Amino acid sequence: MRLDKFLKISRIIKRRSVAKEVADKGRIQINGTLAKSSSSVKVGDILKIQFGNRILEVAVKELHESTKKEDAAKMYELLSETRVDNFE
Template identity: 45%
Template sequence: MRLDKFLKISRIIKRRTVAKDFAEGERVMVNGRIAKPSTDVKKGDILTLRIGDRETVFEILDIKDNVKAAEAKNLYRIIE
């Protein structure tokens, strides 16, 4: 699944265009590498998101195309 789509479906970022802008601004890393919006993500990948001066690290636990809002938190876990 594309990185920008995963960020939107998991509700880490609310809109796909905002997720795309984050990745294009080099504020998202996948497994320690700066990621493009089209970067393919899979289970077990580690995402690092920089928002302002904060860094949040997530581990992808599952990939699904359609998820209800209540189940979105089951797709990832926050490491830091």
């Protein structure tokens, strides 16, 4: 499954266009490798996503073509959520 589609269906990011933009700006890694929106996501992959001053690290648990809101959280497991404070 494409990375941008996984992020939308799992509801980590609400819109696919936003997921594509975040990925194409180099803010997402799959298993430590920089990912594009078209990168393939498999069960067991570790995603590291940077949202402004937050970094989410999630493990991919399930892949579905579509899902209900209640089932979306079952698609991934939150490993860590880190705040990054940029003091310069």
